Amino acid sequence: MWILKNNLNNNAILVEDQSKNERIILGKAIGYGKKIGCVIDLEKAQIEKNYVIFDHDSVKAFQELIKRIDDASIEYARQIIQKGEQELNLKFNDMLLLTLSDHISFMLKRVKQNLNFKAPLEWDVKVIYPEIFKFSENAVEFLREQTKLEIPHSEATYIALHLINANFSINDMDTTISSTKIIDQVLAIVSDYYQKDLKEDSYSYKRFINHLRYFILRELNHETSNSKNSILKVIEAKYARDFQCAEKIKAFLHDKYNWQIGEDEMLYLTLHLNQLTLVDNKK
Structure with missing residues (x-):
């Protein structure tokens, strides 16, 4: 049973649940005509989003935010x-x-x-x-x-x-903007190294972008590993040109952001670069 504590606007209300937690509930016309202290019918209410608030300051912040949104x-x-x-x-x-x-x-x-x-x-x-x-x-x-x-x-x-x-459940917009800039910088290195335009509609391009996205997020969140990889020497020999491009990316990220790129990441970068630059890769 949820009790209405504050009617923020027609689409937002503050309630208290059965565990005495305060919740901000958003939904189309969910606050329309409702009075403080009434019971919210969870089966009939058109709940779009439900936020559990654990401290008073957060409740105030949410209320102020919602009140300024029409x-x-x-x-x-x-x-x-x-x-x-x-x-x-x-x-x-x-x-x-x-x-x-x-x-x-x-x-x-x-x-x-x-x-x-x-x-x-x-x-x-x-x-x-x-x-x-x-x-x-x-x-x-x-x-x-x-x-x-x-x-x-x-x-x-x-x-x-x-x-x-x-x-991507990123905590702040600054991280999104930073990761986007870094991906663009890496793509510029790759394009310059191979002296060719990358096929943006190819499957390998999308896989490469996806890999970069999660790799960069891990670096920004300090969640990377510098472990050794025994296969890297084999990959370096087999795909020497792609490995050299990965080395350029590694050097740039170290010089620009002081990131320490481990052997595991060098392995994955090399393999992705090899697939990305195959002439007949159209999917």
Whole structure:
């Protein structure tokens, strides 16, 4: 049994559950017409997201965040997330509804004031996350249709970054932006080394991006291993050219970020590079 403690807006309420935990509940019209102290019918309530709050400061922060987001922005974000999970076949974390709603609410205010910002990572996001970027472009069109406002194309990049952040359960946007920049830097090294454009629609390219993404997140979170790998010498001899490219990547990451790249990672980098640069690799 959940008891209503505060009606934040039509789409957000603060409740206390049977264990005396405070929860922020989001859902379409979930707060409409409800009074403090009433029992929330969990079977009938259209609960979209459910956040357990463990300390008073967090409750206040959530309340302040939700109160500054208008109902329309929450509904726009809800529809974008729902379509995104269906079309991209991804699962976003629960925080996305809050963070994307907040972004949309603030963005619409900026657009009405003719205050638009360029997205410096647009090219990077478009190349590294093409499916998410394309979906985000469609999301911008959706927002234009709903609001009748001239929302700039640059918003596709910001929406994409929120989706990327939520899909990989990254704790903050700074990490998403940093990892995107580093992936772009590594791709530039690879393209320059082999003197060829990479096939962005190939299966091997997508696998390489995915590997880089998780490798970089591990490095940023200090979760890497410097263990030895007995197979590396064999791979180095067999794929000497690709190993040399991996060495260039290793040197760059050490010089730029002071990362210590272990033998396991050198092995995987070499193998991915070999597959990435096969001329007949079309899948």
